C-alpha cells in the first residue's frame with residue numbers, strides 16, 4: 001500500500017485540511033516482481049549453454065582440434081548446446097507473440113480424431129524406441145472443432161513430448177477426446193503412466209521456467225516453457241487447461257476448447 005499525504009492550506013488560516021491518498025500497489029508490485037524474475041531466468045537459461053559453448057571452443061583451440069575423436073565429441077556438445085539455445089529463443093518468441101496478442105488465430109474446422117492420430121504418428125518413432133504404447137480414444141461421432149490447427153498441434157506436441165520424456169520405457173500414453181454435456185466444449189486429454197509431479201509443485205507448474213527438477217528437464221532437452229506456451233495457446237482459443245498428477249503413478253493434462261468460435265470468427 002502506498003500512502004501519500006498532501007496538506008491543504010488556506011491563506012491566512014494555516015493548514016486547514018489534508019488529502020490522503022491510499023494506493024494499492026500490490027498488483028503492480030507483483031507484476032514488476034515477476035517481470036524481474038522472468039528476465040533473470042531468461043538470462044540464466046541463455047548463459048548456461050553459452051558458457052558451455054565457450055569452454056568447449058577454448059578446449060578445441062587449446063589443442064583438442066589435433067585429436068579427431070575428442071574434437072568430434074566437443075563439436076557434438078557445441079551443436080547440442082546451440083540447438084538448445086535456438087529452441088529456447090524460438091519458445092520465447094512464440095510466448096511473446098502470444099502475450100502481445102499478435103498471434104492472430106487462423107481457425108479452421110478440424111477433425112478431432114484425425115488430429116489426435118496425427119500426433120501419435122509424429123511421435124511413433126519415439127514411442128517405438130521407448131516401448132511406449134500409445135492410444136487414441138474418442139467419443140463416437142465427435143466430429144470437428146474450429147481451431148488454429150498449427151497452434152493446437154504445437155500444444156499437443158508439447159504435452160505428448162512431456163508425456164514421453166517423463167514416462168519410463170514400456171509405459172502408456174493415451175490421448176482422448178470427449179464433449180461437454182452441452183456439447184459446446186471439447187475436452188482433450190493427454191495422460192501418461194510416468195513419474196508424476198509432486199503435489200506441492202502442481203499449482204506452479206504452468207509458470208514460465210518452473211520445473212520440478214531443473215537438471216533433469218535440461219538433460220531431456222526441455223526449456224521449461226512448454227506448459228506456459230500450452231496455457232497461452234488454450235487461452236487464446238477461449239479455453240482452459242488443468243493438470244492432475246500423482247507421484248509415481250502418472251500425469252493427466254486436460255484442456256477444453258469451444259467447439260465453435262463465433263465471436264472471433266466473425267471479426268476475421
Ligand code: ADP
Nearest residue numbers: 162163166211212217222223224225226227251
Ligand atoms: P520442460 O521443457 O522442462 O518439459 P514444461 O513447461 O513442458 O517444461 O514442463 C514443466 C515441468 O513440469 C517439467 O520440467 C516437469 O518437471 C514437469 N512435467 C511436465 N509434464 C510432465 C509429465 N507428463 N510428467 C511428469 N512431469 C511433468
